[in-house]
Amino acid sequence: MTRRSTLVRGSARLSDPNTVAVEVGTPRGAFTVTTTADATLASPTASAVPLLVPVAMRHGRSLHLDGEIDDTQAEGLEHVQSTLTSWYSHLGRAVVHAPVFEVPVDRSAGVGCFFSGGVDSFHSALTRSERITHLIFVVGFDLAPEHPLVKTALTEVRRAAESLGKTLVVVHTDVRAMSDRHGMSWGPLYHGAAMAHVAIALSDHVGTVLVPSSFVRGQTPPWGTHPDLDHRWATATSVLEHDAIEVPRPAKIARIAQYPTAMEHLRVCWQNRDGAYNCGRCEKCLRTMLALRAVGGQCRTLPERIDPAAVAALKLTSGQARAMRRNIAAMTASGTGTPELLAAMERAVDRSDRYWSRVFRTHAWVTARLPF
Ligand SMILES: [Zn+2]
Structure with a gap:
């Protein structure tokens, strides 16, 4: 009987000054991730590590790296693996085989911020503006490289970066296609690792990179970017900071509504x-x-008219229903909701409440009758 291989092998190189190519060999086959930028890239092996470790945890139990890693990164990987294995039972701890070298911490003074043009990234870009030198837009994360809106999105983020006086770095990567093909769930797991990969590859320009938070403290599910995770991907030359975990989304929206740049390009x-x-x-x-x-915000890139019928027809998750209730309260308090719109919002929340209470009742009925 042949024992199933549990070995994942990884190597990375700069195929040109602006391109990192990561080769990954798994028990299920080999693949390559290519990441390129309009700025020079660095530290190919270190930048490959965040891509390789979750794959090794998923498909094998042993990672052989063709290259060295620094002691900051080696220590961080222990914490990354502890966090991920405590969240996800399908992941196991992988032994990382790579020479570890000690290096004094020596980071570029530049500070980057991942910038998709959304609420979270505009909030970080605007409120941390004094620190931030670079905004980083990645084609291949939420927008696939072939997506017809890439050109428009690039134009908007270029204008936003110019207006904010920041250097825009544009990165193209095929990492998400690989993630989807190899069963690495993008939102709950892999997008944070992919961001660490990009941040480390840009370490000649930005020694610190902000990761705008998607959630608020106390309501953070296991997720690819997380306050317990992001900073653990650090190397001696690259630090990631999970930003603005304390600010709820409505407060972020109220804040960015005050800035014409956000209202022009959101x-x-x-x-x-x-x-x-x-x-x-x-x-x-x-x-x-x-x-x-x-909050009286007027955004050029969103339609001015809110269609009550579209609002009433929404099928909301319980979290989305909570957000809708907050919006009802805020619009009622500020006198900005028409009776028709408020009634539509109430209808969407009522439908969601009825649906979820039915689901819970059914679940309780079934569970009570299970023979174990
Ligand atoms: Zn939409």
Whole structure:
């Protein structure tokens, strides 16, 4: 009987000054990740490590790296693995085989911030503006490289960066396609590792990179970017900071509504119905539009009119229903909601409440009758 291989092998090199190529060999086959930028890249092996470790935890139990890693990164990987294995039972701890060298901490003074053009990234870019020198936009994360909106999104982030007086770094990577093909769930796990990969590859320009928080403290589910995780991907030359975990999304929206640059270029939509930059009809667009309406924000990239019928028709998760209730309260308090719109919001929340209480009742009924 042959024993199943548990070995993952990884190597990385600069195939040109602007491109890192990461070769990954797993028990299920080999693949390559290519990341390129309009700035020079560095530290190929260190930048490959965040991509390789979750793969080794998923598909094998042993990672052989063709290259050395520094002691800061080696120590951080212990914490990364502890956190990920405590969250996800399908991941196991991987032994990382690579020479470890000690190096004095010597980071570039530049400070980057991941910048998709959304609420979280605009909030970080605007409120940490004194520290930030570079904004980093990645094609291949939420927008696939072939997505028809890439050109528009690039134009908008270029204008935003120019208006904010920051250097924009544009990165292209095929990491998400690899992630999807190899069963590495992007949101809950791999996108944070991919951000660490990009941050480390840019370490000649930015020694610190801010990762705008998606959640607020006390409500952070296991997620690829997380306050317990991001800083653990650090190397001697690259630090990641999870930013603004203490600020709830409505407060972020109220803050960015005060800045014309954000109101000129905001991008929140991922459904992009009919090829729209922001469709104005999906839950995320409508949630943002309602929160902006409550604080008097006027955004060029979102439709001005909020369609009550579209709001009433929303099928909300319990978290989205909570956000809708907050918007109802904020719009009522500020007198910015028409009776028709408020009634539509109430209808969406009521439907969600009825749906979820039915689900819970069914679950309780089934569980009570299980024979174990
Ligand atoms: Zn939308």
